[in-house]
Amino acid sequence: MKFTKATNYALHTMMYIALVPAGKVIGVKPLADMLQVSPTYLSKILTRLVKAGIIVSTPGVHGGYKLSKSGKEVSFLDVIHAVEGTASLFQCEFEHGEASPLCLIQQEMNEAEKKMEDHLQSKKISDFSEKLGDSMKDLVLREAK
Amino acid sequence: MKFTKATNYALHTMMYIALVPAGKVIGVKPLADMLQVSPTYLSKILTRLVKAGIIVSTPGVHGGYKLSKSGKEVSFLDVIHAVEGTASLFQCEFEHGEASPLCLIQQEMNEAEKKMEDHLQSKKISDFSEKLGDSMKDLVLREAK
DNA sequence: GCGTGATTACTCGGATACAAGATGTCCGAGTTTGAGCGG
């Protein structure tokens, strides 16, 4: 796990997508406008979320993105893993082959990372999207089609 | 907090420095040899540990590094903070100025990061250096001066 | 034998080169909707 700007874009975008009413979708452009971000780059990030099964995309003229059926209870960790992959934050590439096959430090870092992941796994996107201000919710409702 | 190769170098080096007997020091070259790492780069990392007060350096012909007096109970987190700084792993640079002054996502990421840091704070370097193999310990004892 | 200077073996810091990966842009392709146009 690691954090880049893409992570930030993805999490914020997910907040908005979670507010899209059932049966409707929202396009990249309004999402990019709300976040003040390049639409082309954001679309690349959304593609990763699609492949992970978190959201679905409908092509065509009135196309856009919406939550997938199983995406209702998506956690922070799910989004992060979809965008950044599941590689370990810390990676020891030394050769301590003699006695200990795997690095003691690596083991400890993995445990620490797991503490963080457990916390992010317990936090759901939908819980937070509800806390958004009414102005944000109205904005999404206006743009959803 | 973040993890780079420098973190890895620092943690491994600290294991060895922790084994140096009282009154003696160990130079950059033997440390770099043991880790198969560039001595000049390693010295830059050690300089950061010196400034953080974790180790002390003695210049001159028989100079080198050793644990500082207060460095006996150094934790993993102390070393990481010294090397990488204390900046947050996740940094939201969006403007949600309207209603919420600080980002809800940022708050959650900070909490998650804190879980990890708490774990790393509780792990001490000295506890691990003792678990090293005897061959490693002998190596350090031979090189310490 | 003893002080004084030179040499050596180190750490320290800045400047700089190099590499990798994140960030962002461009363009072409596929897909669906809707409008226009001819029969």
Next chain:
DNA sequence: CCGCTCAAACTCGGACATCTTGTATCCGAGTAATCACGC
């Protein structure tokens, strides 16, 4: 009024260009121990 075609509005994917940052090297400076030399 029907059906066909074409244009428009989207997502998708690959191939780039750019920019940031970690990684590594080089060189000069400072410092302390040791050695050499002359008195």
